[in-house]
Amino acid sequence: MPVRCLSRHRYQFVVYPGIGTKFASLDDAYNFYNLYSWEIGFGVRYAKCRLNVHRQKCMQEIACGCAGKPVKENTKTIRCGCPALIRLLRSEDRGWYICEHRESHNHPLSNTCGEKMHWQSHRHIDQYTKELVKQLQENNVSLGKVYSIIGSFFGSSDQIPFTKRSLRTLCGKISQEQSDNDAMKTMDVDDDSMMKTLMWTSGRSMDQYICFGDILTFDTTYRTNLYDMPFGLFVGVNNHFQSIIMGGMLMRDEKVESFKWVFAEFMRLIGGKDRHPKTILTDQVRSMELAIAEILPNTKHRWCKWHVLKKAKESLGALYGKRSEFRSDFHRVVDMMCSEEEFETSWAEMVAKHGLQKQPYLTQIYEGRAKWAKPYFRDVFCCPMHLFVKQYEKLQFDRASEESYQEKRTSLSGVVLRANLPIERHASKVYTRAMFDQFGLALFDSGNYMLEELEQRRLYVVRHMHHEVRDRWCKSVYSVQVDLRNERLNCECCFSQHAGMPCCHQLKVPAYLVMKRWTRDARDMLPPHLKMYQRDQARPRAVTYRHSNLSLTALEIVKMADSNVDAYELAMSEMVKVRAKLEP
Template sequence: MKCMQEIVCGCAGKPERENNSSMRSNCATMLQLHRIDDGGRYVSENRASHNHEMLRTHAEKLHWPSHRHIDTYTRDLVKQLRQNNVNLGKVYTIIGSLFGRMENVPFTKRCLRTFCGKLSKEQADDDVRKTMDAFSELGSNDPEFSCVVEVDKESKIKTLLWTNGRSKMQYHNFGDVITFDTTYKTNLYDMPFGLFVGVNNHFQSIFMGVVMMREETIESFKRVFTEFIRLMGGKPPKTILTDQARAMEVAIQQTMPDATHRWCKWHVLRKAKEHLGPHYTKSSDFRAALYKVVNEMLTVDEFEAAWAELLDKYKLHNNTFLIQIFEVRHKWAKPYFSGKFCAKQISTQRSESANHLWKGYIPPACPMNLFVK
């Protein structure tokens, strides 16, 4: 037990290096306390004179080491805010409102940034174990929860796929048509994140499964699709919509040979403006005519005749972009899917919208365990 304690000025001692911005000036101000038998303390020595100018404003105290402490309650609040993807500036503003105004916050924004950095490091430490703990917790609350973890020779995670009981039930009822889309940089490891999304009888988006994968190769997609179908009871979808990734196309042909694979129409046409230049503007006749062909032609003969007429009218027979998308028209054009059930879906917009929504709640460089939670 301490029997003596000295409280010194923030300017006590010498600077560690010369010619720096340290406030230390060898100030001798000191309050010495001694403990007595009943646990109390008494002042045994008091040196009250400072050898430096005192602070002129209340806000200057923030730059002193003695005023950089973040109390426990504020730390808990900051932790919750950061886990919910609130950026540093907004966190500081919220804390300022709790203290009445920004000038009353007892620490600087730099201190807050340092603390948030420590939080991120703590969350990333032992990430795999924490992720498995999160899965165990999900499984204890949902007997139908399932996950697949694939590791490489170095025991690093290659693929992480999971789904729950509600998603399995949704797939059983509405799994005939699904969309699958991947997005990048939603986690600490920049692993592509994929969502299996469907639509229910009210045309509301429903989530079927979630996957994080290190590589986007044919073999990786084959494993993902095979495991997804297995988790869903072995029944593959009748129609699947994706973007134009070649690896994904080959994997779908091998794992779901009887399914109709449809490309997202938006992905096919998204480079139209780049390749068609002045022809493709909001006010141009060509753009309106193109969308009429794409959206309103119902039979193959109608589509091909209208396409040929469009090229003749605007003299675009040699346009590379139009030639390429016409060659793969059976993958995206409406007439070639006559008789195929698509649940009124023509793009992967539902998957992309879900990805965009989730990015609002998940920090862009969060560790895997926080991402799963």
């Protein structure tokens, strides 16, 4: 009723809460006063109320957002005791009417639209937009993309009737609601209903697995102090070279059947039942190896090099001291990416030099070298996960906050170029900072090689310029082939397949390989129906009122049609008819 009478009122404002104005409900009165506050330049909130003898509300004040006094001095609050308000009383017909209106304010009023939108009462987001935001959040769409998608419904981003800050607040609330219920867990019990194994993961881990589930490490060397049960963690690595938790488990024993249940349940919980990791790194447990071979047949299973080095320290004692010559020789052989022939030659020279041909531990790990030495699985993607397992032992800081810092560092901080080459400047724009540091080392190392073209744009050879100062077993010549069909380079060192980044030999060729999982857009993977909003896709631009109006109407129809089966069938049949008429 108040809105219908706007054309007949005598006030200078489009909306004015005059004394005696009637409303059907408190919500109508709040919305009406909020419209008035928008026009004037302030925000509103519910204030004092009074109940009658029947414990029903009979008086309600709606005050300026600056009403009330601050709780303490020297604070950032906007409350300054503003007297502006309207007082509503209950009418006989169960409605409400204004009995008092105070117009004066004791603070500056907002003049621009941008200022007004930051008042709490003017950050309203309608229900349909909230549901759209919730769906986008569930599909792991970033805040910036959510704002852009909503902007396409309203014509453009500058026409969205709320701020990005309010959208961020809404996304935070949605994330909190989801986090309260997204923890997924399952357990295996024995015949006496006693717990044998407990497994858990979270919604965030499921989202992380989509982007970074290509390589995992699973470690059960930790044990809880209270129950002395093996505690296992599935850990991955993100595009900032940081360890990320995919899931955890507690188990009573380390038998084959227990590990089979662990891996099968992890794949089910994480949503990767048909999307197994490419590589999984574990410690040397035979029962785990058998379980992986049966449950994850398409996954390459290797031993984590960190566990090999850890046991070397335990088994070799003083021989493996910090300043020992053997330690430096051992690490050079273990860490260098070389061929199988180079590895075996360098290993033989090392054990002969130090007289360790019959050392039991070295003999044992050499026999199992195909499981942990890089030359024997050069073509298997396997970034240096041993670094992250070692980091994970410390658990000294919150991984989520550190990841946020790396995101900020990647997006805002500058980079130091080593050679100021075009290829280096391009890499600084696409790689994360941590990955760019690794790229810089490879680019610097590429300066040691000379390039020779054997077949035009197809086959190249790179030669090390200082091969005489290298170890005799180190290879100095590498061939690089250009795969024109798949648009990639193949080097015989296989470092790019192993680590996911171009090797120093490929960087000599006038093209190079960028793996998306190490780039800033590693998480830019949207469902098929949202692919158009990816950064590598052309984004549709909606600048017409027709687009915005059609989008909002369609959302309203979806909301109503989803209420029951009859409404759904009616809406679908009518939309099929409309689509048939609109098709050219």
